[in-house]
Amino acid sequence: MGDNTGIEWTDATWNPVTGCAKVSQGCKHCYAERDWVRLQHLPAYAGREFTDVRTHADRLDQPLRWRRPRRIFVNSMSDLFHPDVSDEFIEEVFAVMALAKQNVFQVLTKRPDRMREHPIFSHSGTCLWVGVRQAAERLFGVDPGPMDKALPNVWLGVSVEDQAAADERIPLLLDTPAAVRWISAEPLLASINLAEHGLHGGPGQLDWVVVGGESGPKARPMHPAWARSLRDQCAAAGVPFLFKQWGEWAPDAAHGIAYEGVCCNWGGDYDNAVERVGKKLAGRLLDGVLHDGYPVASVICFDGRGRAQ
Template sequence: MSDGTAIEWTDATWNPVTGCTKITRGCDNCYAARFAERWRGVPGHPFENGFDLTLRPERVGQPLRWKRPRMIFVNSMSDLFHKKVPRHFIDSVFDTMEAAHWHTFQVLTKRSSPMRNYLRARYGEERGPSHIWCGVSVEDTSGVPRITHLRDSPAGVRFLSVEPLIGAVGEMDLTGIDWVIAGGESGPGARPIHLEWVREVRDQCLAQNVAFFFKQWGGLRPKSGGRELDGQEWNQFPETRLEAL
């Protein structure tokens, strides 16, 4: 767990699973894979096995020992709903999140249908705990169907990460969605982001009364292009977050 992060929309990260496999164009320049693979083969390093999927049961209880409330990005270095993560292990992660109710947890996936199926099995027809936020990535029009899977998920809070935004997303039905994050790609080989793509996302959020957060323009470094969109920073959070402040 990292108490502190450069990610603008969260306070800390927690990685009970690390490693993943690429499944969409949005994964092509994955920062987590790039970081982990630097350490492959280094004896004793946490990423000795690079970005191979690795369960880390010793980390599952970490948030319970962290007493000051935080917003925690779950598995910033993996995807909890990867097909090789056993159901019982996902259960243990959710058990911890439910018990550590003083924190806010942000679970993000590209594997939207497995997440939907899991949440339905765990919570049935009722919305899950309001301090457990579940989201899906949408990098361009190809990711838009994940929004339907998310809408059909009984998550306490539902959010989209439109990042890295590598193409226009087109029309989105944001019914039942509480929050949208957008941002450009960063790092070596970062693909360009276009102003009209970002405006399209923001304007749909404004029209449908959904909180909008613009993280970055991206570039070689995350801060290269700043965060202003049309002369201002967009730092909106869902109402549940505002109530907790």
């Protein structure tokens, strides 16, 4: 947890919640579950199963202590909207985000139904942010100030690994008030068509698409056409596109060397064959191009590569 993250689209991670449970095929080889074993020497993880979801009130103030503006991935080791996380604690997390205005917070969930039904988003009028305001005053003795339907520094996103996940989760995301709405298609396990899911640009639509293949010892391959399709859909709609990684598998053109390893030719589609070469060698280039797009909406200053200055 903290500034030392290898996640390409963020600057830091913040984990006020740890532990999770699998809900779909995208969770099958969960990186957070793999990391759980490595973190067993830390008191917050020692002796716990990955499915033991806990909240950590002692971590709530961390973003308030960071002075340099950051993009912060919220709960890289969990899901903020897991059913075992109380409504009250979610409000406390949002209270911190409302107070830490210098940062951008990237929230990613596979449970957008819980997100949409939370009182923060389901109430209307003056009730909308009552719990968040009360949490800020209770925890820190500070009024966060005016709050509209969406905090300007909070980006809400959903993970979608295939068309079924996209069809289920994206409409709920689009129905949730947010300054920026985004999807993480990682691990991308099948082709996804976003035509019916807000990939048109403009208010109330998707603002950002992140795509990546799976990493880890049991990683499943990503067909190059799946990634190209999402790249082309974003280009046509004028939506920023970020290609995060190939993962463990990549086409020969991605690494440019002969490799005697495991190959996947998709049942005879040799033009799109991929080999297992490892995440580092596979890299981030899609057809030789680095795609590092970010949403325009931002409350802090970033350099040309999308990193916080």
